[in-house]
Amino acid sequence: MRVHQWTGDLLLILLFSGLAAGGILSEISVTPIRVALALPLVLLVPGYAFISALFPEVPDEDDGFGALERVVLSVALSLAIVALVAYAANFTPYGITLLPITVAVVAWTVLFSLLGLVRRARLDPADRYGIRAGPSLGVVPGLFTVQRRRPGDTRGPFEPENGRHLLLNVFLVFSLLALLVAGGYMAFAAPSLPDEQPHTEFYLLSENDEGELTSTDLPTDLSAGETDPITVAIENHEGETQTYTTVVYQQEVTLSEDGRTVESVDGAEELDRFETIVESGETEQVSYDAGPTADGDVYVWFLLYHGDVPDDPSPENADETTRLVFTD
Known part of the structure; x- marks a missing residue:
């Protein structure tokens, strides 16, 4: 052949x-x-x-x-x-x-x-x-x-x-x-065909041992007053430039024995907030030192708002949410 x-x-x-x-x-x-x-x-x-x-x-x-x-x-x-x-x-x-x-x-x-x-x-x-x-x-x-x-x-x-x-x-x-x-x-x-529905992607990242950003190595074992650097990522798919406000919000909670269910919220407070301008189709990454201010089981929420922030920001009224979980 x-x-x-x-x-x-x-x-x-x-x-x-x-x-x-x-x-x-x-x-x-x-x-x-x-x-x-x-x-x-x-x-x-x-x-x-x-x-x-x-x-x-x-x-x-x-x-x-x-x-x-x-x-x-x-x-x-x-x-x-x-x-x-x-x-x-x-x-x-x-x-x-x-x-x-x-x-x-x-x-x-x-x-x-x-x-x-x-x-x-x-x-x-x-x-x-x-x-x-x-x-x-x-x-x-x-x-x-x-x-x-x-x-x-x-x-x-x-x-x-x-x-x-x-x-x-x-x-x-x-x-x-x-x-x-x-x-x-x-x-x-x-x-x-019509374009995808306008939306915003909001997530947290941290560096692994190789120096790469990943969502699998977020801090979970910090005590009150301790912080670790993380990255807050915002992807704008809304079709136009957006000004976002991120509110850092802490909840002290009581968890069930298996750690999966919140039995009660014992205290809540706003820790910080910052604005981020993101062009359409772009992603902005903001470095932030995150950690709890109280001991015990603590949720540190990152609440994203596309417009004005309500007088009482919470996970229930935010446009997008993500969180860190610190357990005692």
Whole structure:
């Protein structure tokens, strides 16, 4: 087998992945081009690269996958891979946004494409899987033709031998086409869909041992008068510049035995307040030394107000809230 026959499909996948990443992340404004780049990246190439790494050999009568099986499995696997990537991105500082998903999907595709090339190269040339235009395209008409076989003949994957098999093949092709049409529609319609609802994100961060900001290492064991530095983060998705007021509010509480329920609030007071101006679409991070002024079980609330602050600020009337919990 010539080199281009067993490397061509994966080299094409690698080239397309680079073009797709560049086109999507550069935010080109020509929607049809974005669709042409995004759809294969979501619906085909990550799964195809994965299948190629797992099965680098030419299929035989009893094992392996031919061109048609690879395409069908690639679509299903690609959807699963992109879904898993999006789920994982939700736990990163970036969230489910275009940048981490595109980078992760392209990295996955490049990794398994290279692995597939390496595994094919280690096989005997006659055993390497590759795309052959004639045989690969020739299986398509066979999807819709009932095959008559003699006893002992082997039935190939997706080859119909009765009306029921033929109906299942029609349904399979229709489903794939519907998936492509739906994806194309969403890609074309996305620019005209209404923007997300205006909102503000409000949360606390602290530095971990590596000096990175995280929400998992917030102080919890300070005594009265002790403080630790934290970061108050405000993300403005309201569509215009906002002036926010943050009120630092302390509650002395009595907790249940399991520490999950507040049985009573024994005292409350305002500790501090400050204003923050945040441009639309921007995030401001404010350094603050936080800690309780009383011993025992204490909640230190951070109450965010978009406009005027009420005379009696509290967690019940704030626009956004977050808190630190200090337990005795």
